[in-house]
Amino acid sequence: MTIKATEAINDVCEIDFVDAEKVKRVRQKMKPAEAVTLLADTFKLLGDPTRVRIAFALAKEELCVCDIANLLNVSQSAVSHSLRTLRQMKLVRFRRVGKIAYYTLDDDHIANLLDEGFRHVDDLLGEK
Amino acid sequence: MTIKATEAINDVCEIDFVDAEKVKRVRQKMKPAEAVTLLADTFKLLGDPTRVRIAFALAKEELCVCDIANLLNVSQSAVSHSLRTLRQMKLVRFRRVGKIAYYTLDDDHIANLLDEGFRHVDDLLGEK
DNA sequence: TGTTCATATGAACAGATATTCAGATGATCT
DNA sequence: AGATCATCTGAATATCTGTTCATATGAACA
Numbered sequence: 008m009t010i011k012a013t014e015a016i017n018d019v020c021e022i023d024f025v026d027a028e029k030v031k032r033v034r035q036k037m038k039p040a041e042a043v044t045l046l047a048d049t050f051k052l053l054g055d056p057t058r059v060r061i062a063f064a065l066a067k068e069e070l071c072v073c074d075i076a077n078l079l080n081v082s083q084s085a086v087s088h089s090l091r092t093l094r095q096m097k098l099v100r101f102r103r104v105g106k107i108a109y110y111t112l113d114d115d116h117i118a119n120l121l122d123e124g125f126r127h128v129d130d131l132l133g134e135k
Numbered sequence: 136m137t138i139k140a141t142e143a144i145n146d147v148c149e150i151d152f153v154d155a156e157k158v159k160r161v162r163q164k165m166k167p168a169e170a171v172t173l174l175a176d177t178f179k180l181l182g183d184p185t186r187v188r189i190a191f192a193l194a195k196e197e198l199c200v201c202d203i204a205n206l207l208n209v210s211q212s213a214v215s216h217s218l219r220t221l222r223q224m225k226l227v228r229f230r231r232v233g234k235i236a237y238y239t240l241d242d243d244h245i246a247n248l249l250d251e252g253f254r255h256v257d258d259l260l261g262e263k
Numbered sequence: 264t265g266t267t268c269a270t271a272t273g274a275a276c277a278g279a280t281a282t283t284c285a286g287a288t289g290a291t292c293t
Numbered sequence: 294a295g296a297t298c299a300t301c302t303g304a305a306t307a308t309c310t311g312t313t314c315a316t317a318t319g320a321a322c323a
Contacts, residue, residue, distance in 0.1 A: 025235060026202060029196050125174060213283080
């Protein structure tokens with residue numbers, strides 16, 4: 008049994024699938040494009056050392072913009088920009104007390120992602 | 136008790152910490168720069184829909200380049216480029232059988248990251 | 264009201280990135 | 294050896310991204 012591969016993209020090998028059954032099985036498990044895009048956007052957000060550090064710090068304590076900037080030795084503007092994108096993607100949330108804005112992680116999943124991620128890199132760094 | 140903030144970056148508010156104790160506590164918990172950079176690079180790698188789909192598919196089955204390209208409807212060249220970066224960062228591993236290269240996830244942590252990530256976005260998408 | 268302070272924001276620039284294209288490599292088969 | 298096939302790779306390009314700079318906002322306080 009063979010299945011002709013799509014020819015929409017000319018660079019794709021125009022042969023039959025190497026293992027059509029396997030591909031079929033995987034295809035059924037794939038997530039909808041909407042979820043994939045959203046997940047990629049979430050990872051992309053964490054794909055920056057400054058934002059990783061911000062998120063990690065906020066996983067430990069609720070912090071205001073100014074303290075984050077000082078803690079990480081990054082300009083207030085840069086922190087604010089980062090926090091906005093993190094906010095837009097619902098990774099962090101904040102409450103305002105007077106002129107001070109206190110930020111926290113909005114979601115336990117994010118703390119879990121960071122933990123699992125650090126476990127991964129610790130393994131990598133430990134291998135040497 | 137007050138601690139004078141660093142003045143290295145002029146945009147940072149040059150005031151004392153809003154909560155010096157809290158900042159001190161967090162600072163002690165922060166991860167070394169090396170680990171942070173590596174983690175950010177890992178997230179960055181997953182911050183792309185194509186690579187999320189590749190990694191997710193490889194979490195389910197071992198697949199060759201050609202089948203991945205056909206499955207995801209992406210050019211073989213693009214898949215190969217993506218796989219190389221995933222390989223360099225030790226997210227995937229491959230074995231070669233003749234001319235065919237079979238790829239799998241190199242690390243359970245990555246599958247866990249994807250699972251936790253999809254749980255997060257499913258929550259987000261469910262809220263609407 | 265005027266000043267100071269914490270935060271937010273828009274524009275702009277430098278550096279990074281994903282994809283495409285063209286061609287290389289190395290394995291299989293005739 | 295020559296042809297075909299799967300995969301890899303370098304260069305080029307168009308797009309995106311993080312930071313900075315300058316400025317705006319809006320709260321607190323004198």
